[in-house]
Amino acid sequence: MELYGLPEDCIAEILSGTSPQDVCRLSVVSTIFRSVADSDSVWEKFLPSNIELILSSSVSSFLPNFSSKKEQFLHLCDNPLLIDDGTMTFALEKCSGKKCYMIGAKELSITWGDNPNYWSWPSLPESRFSEVAELLSVCWLDLCGRIETRLLSPDTTYVAYLVLKLTTNVSGFDYYPVELSVKLASESHAKVTSVCLTTPEETEVEGFGELPEETDADSGSEGEVPEETEADPGSEREVREETDADSGSEGEVPEETEADPGSEREVREEIEADSGLEGEISKETEAEGEVPEETGADSGPEEEVSEETEADLRLEGEVTEEADSGPEGEVPEETETDSQLEGEITEDTESDFGPEGEVPEETGADSVPERKVLKERGDGWMEIRMGEFFNERGEDGEVEMSLREIKILWWKSGIIIEGIELRPKDNQ
Amino acid sequence: MSSTKIFLKSSDDKTFEIDETAARASETLKNIIDGGCLDGVIPLPNVSSNILPKVIEYCKKHGGDNGSSKKIANGGVDKDKEILPDYDEEEDKREKVRVDELKKWEEEYMDFDQQVLYDLMLAANYLHIKGLLDLTVEKAASMIRGRTPDQIRENFNINSDFTPEEEEEMILIEDEWDDEWAFD
Numbered sequence: 001m002e003l004y005g006l007p008e009d010c011i012a013e014i015l016s017g018t019s020p021q022d023v024c025r026l027s028v029v030s031t032i033f034r035s036v037a038d039s040d041s042v043w044e045k046f047l048p049s050n051i052e053l054i055l056s057s058s059v060s061s062f063l064p065n066f067s068s069k070k071e072q073f074l075h076l077c078d079n080p081l082l083i084d085d086g087t088m089t090f091a092l093e094k095c096s097g098k099k100c101y102m103i104g105a106k107e108l109s110i111t112w113g114d115n116p117n118y119w120s121w122p123s124l125p126e127s128r129f130s131e132v133a134e135l136l137s138v139c140w141l142d143l144c145g146r147i148e149t150r151l152l153s154p155d156t157t158y159v160a161y162l163v164l165k166l167t168t169n170v171s172g173f174d175y176y177p178v179e180l181s182v183k184l185a186s187e188s189h190a191k192v193t194s195v196c197l198t199t200p201e202e203t204e205v206e207g208f209g210e211l212p213e214e215t216d217a218d219s220g221s222e223g224e225v226p227e228e229t230e231a232d233p234g235s236e237r238e239v240r241e242e243t244d245a246d247s248g249s250e251g252e253v254p255e256e257t258e259a260d261p262g263s264e265r266e267v268r269e270e271i272e273a274d275s276g277l278e279g280e281i282s283k284e285t286e287a288e289g290e291v292p293e294e295t296g297a298d299s300g301p302e303e304e305v306s307e308e309t310e311a312d313l314r315l316e317g318e319v320t321e322e323a324d325s326g327p328e329g330e331v332p333e334e335t336e337t338d339s340q341l342e343g344e345i346t347e348d349t350e351s352d353f354g355p356e357g358e359v360p361e362e363t364g365a366d367s368v369p370e371r372k373v374l375k376e377r378g379d380g381w382m383e384i385r386m387g388e389f390f391n392e393r394g395e396d397g398e399v400e401m402s403l404r405e406i407k408i409l410w411w412k413s414g415i416i417i418e419g420i421e422l423r424p425k426d427n428q
Numbered sequence: 429m430s431s432t433k434i435f436l437k438s439s440d441d442k443t444f445e446i447d448e449t450a451a452r453a454s455e456t457l458k459n460i461i462d463g464g465c466l467d468g469v470i471p472l473p474n475v476s477s478n479i480l481p482k483v484i485e486y487c488k489k490h491g492g493d494n495g496s497s498k499k500i501a502n503g504g505v506d507k508d509k510e511i512l513p514d515y516d517e518e519e520d521k522r523e524k525v526r527v528d529e530l531k532k533w534e535e536e537y538m539d540f541d542q543q544v545l546y547d548l549m550l551a552a553n554y555l556h557i558k559g560l561l562d563l564t565v566e567k568a569a570s571m572i573r574g575r576t577p578d579q580i581r582e583n584f585n586i587n588s589d590f591t592p593e594e595e596e597e598m599i600l601i602e603d604e605w606d607d608e609w610a611f612d
Contacts, residue, residue: 001546003584010553012563017569028598031591064495208478 004032016045020073021095029305043069046097047076054090055131057083073097078284080128083285088147089128098153098424101162103108104129104349124416126380133417134167141178145400145420149184150394157390157425160381160401163418164195164374169413173197178405178412182387185397191387197415200372381418388425432594434461435469436484442477443469450487455556469571475551479544483551486560538567542584 015023015037023046027037032233036042048054055063060084066072073092079087080102091100105121107250110117110133114286118138135141145160160182162298166173174196183190316341374382386401401420405412432448434457438447451457460470487503540548545564552560577598581588590598 001543003546004551007553008547010549013561013565014568015572017565018573022572024573024601025575026572026580028590028602029580029584030586031582032589033586183538225451 003221004036008041010040012041013046015042019095020046021098027267038068038070040069046073047092054083055081056245056250059083059086074313093424096424097108098156099151100421100423101147102128102421103147104131104419105133106131108145108417110417110418111270112138112142113142113143118357119188122416124325127381127418128230129419132419135413135415135417137411137413139411140247140288141403141405143404143417144396144400146400147422148394149396149399152394153424154391154393157388158399158422159425160386160399160404161421161423162279162401163377163381163417164384165381165418165419167414167416171413172410173415176408176410177403178403179407180386180401180403182389182401184389184399190400190402193385193387195384197384228334284413306354319403383421385419436475436479436480437469437471438475438477439473440477442480444477444480444484446484446487449491450484452557453487453490453557454483455558457555474554476547479547479551481586482544482548483555483557483560486537486557489530489537490503490559534563538563 003014006014006377015026018026020043023042029037061385063081064075066075074094074330076092077094078089080091082088085412087104089102089104090144092098093100106129110119113133118136120134120136122134124132125131133143162180177194177196179192179194181192190421231253374384375384386403391399399422433449434446434451435445436444436451436457438444448461451461456468472480487602514533545567549561549564549568572580575583577588588595
């Protein structure tokens with residue numbers, strides 16, 4: 001008796017204990033193995049048990065007639081199926097047969113996503129969805145996607161990826177980090193990663209590989225990364241850093257910067273940063289409502305400005321929170337602010353103007369953010385890993401994935417969000 | 429406490445004795461017993477005398493329950509615990525020891541060659557002994573999982589019978605999957 005002499009249901013049982021990849025390997029072993037390995041009874045086990053339900057939620061009227069379960073399986077691996085009124089796509093991971101979903105941008109919660117000054121919703125031929133979210137300009141970046149874990153394959157570690165691309169106007173992402181996080185409803189804390197986004201080309205061009213971008217650019221001093229300035233009280237440091245950032249225009253810093261005194265921005269941040277620490281500062285800071293130059297450039301910022309300004313005014317006092325306190329945050333406090341700032345700060349600021357600043361060790365606050373290079377996908381988009389979670393039995397309710405930068409409130413623009421994709425981690 | 433004895437006759441006419449409680453590990457036997465069709469000896473024309481003792485050994489070990497160690501660990505026979513008003517740590521420890529023992533037993537029990545594996549799988553399939561079927565299926569799957577086609581040929585002692593053209597096509601398919609693997 002040989003393996004292939006077993007009844008078909010036994011063979012299907014055995015092969016379903018392997019993986020689609022194993023079964024495809026098996027099919028090249030010998031002709032008999034191939035006929036076994038191609039049988040519907042085997043491939044049926046690799047299709048999700050609720051596949052019919054999933055197919056019925058497809059919005060595409062055209063679904064090929066599959067001649068076999070294997071063909072159907074492979075089709076679903078390579079052709080994500082648009083489901084649920086076109087808000088999500090469903091696919092299978094080829095090696096494991098596990099479920100993959102992508103939540104389209106339209107289905108994400110994006111703060112101010114409906115304000116045409118900040119976000120626009122173009123249709124792109126390379127998108128699987130009818131609309132994608134293009135970030136025109138915003139300080140308060142907060143975007144979040146949710147999906148019910150019961151939809152996902154059980155006993156599987158999933159990795160969430162933000163799928164996006166950068167436009168030619170991209171700015172504000174390569175120096176200050178954004179926070180990526182993934183959190184199950186059953187967990188009390190999200191796992192947060194701070195990353196600066198870079199494309200492979202940028203990296204090459206600028207010649208800086210990691211963290212210390214600006215630094216190298218300018219003074220070539222030590223390269224700590226600035227981000228969470230708030231953390232440390234010694235305002236100087238942060239100030240410096242930012243300063244360097246701007247001053248060292250080459251690298252990351254967006255063109256405008258050079259154009260304008262560049263100082264405002266930094267100032268602004270520091271301010272916030274500091275304000276996070278000492279309360280006084282914050283107020284003044286917010287008070288001024290000048291729009292940051294760059295921004296002005298892009299969007300029709302005026303109005304917004306005013307609003308925000310007021311908003312800020314209301315903010316007073318709360319230190320740290322400003323960041324969190326909602327959209328207003330974006331408001332650029334800069335200019336006057338500086339002047340009002342406490343002595344030290346101002347000084348530093350000025351001092352910074354002098355481009356080289358000694359570089360301050362990093363503020364320490366949190367860990368140095370990773371500089372992550374966006375990875376090319378095969379579909380014309382790029383992706384960045386947001387985090388992972390283990391889906392045991394799908395009983396953890398929702399999983400929430402977010403992209404945020406609501407601390408430093410640097411102006412950011414020029415990314416296009418396709419969606420958030422969930423895929424099983426490697427081959428499990 | 430002794431329970432009723434049941435007699436099973438193999439395909440080659442040898443008779444084996446088994447306790448009724450043990451026999452109930454098999455859905456097929458359970459149905460025969462419950463159906464009152466018990467008429468002295470139960471003939472099993474699909475199970476040889478080489479394999480039947482092995483089947484009986486499994487049934488004895490698993491008495492009334494129906495699962496492998498894996499199932500037990502996952503709470504398959506955890507009814508008792510649910511009834512207990514409060515969580516008994518000692519009981520939990522004993523349970524863990526029991527599961528570990530069972531795993532060890534299964535390991536030794538499953539130490540046999542491929543021919544026995546297939547026969548045992550067929551017997552478990554025929555007698556509807558879920559736990560035993562799971563064990564044998566898992567063992568066969570482990571001989572395939574993560575192996576290259578060459579390793580699989582070696583494991584199952586077979587030669588490729590593709591024509592040279594087919595062989596070439598096969599290699600392409602293989603590469604495609606390997607690329608996919610690498611991509612991840």
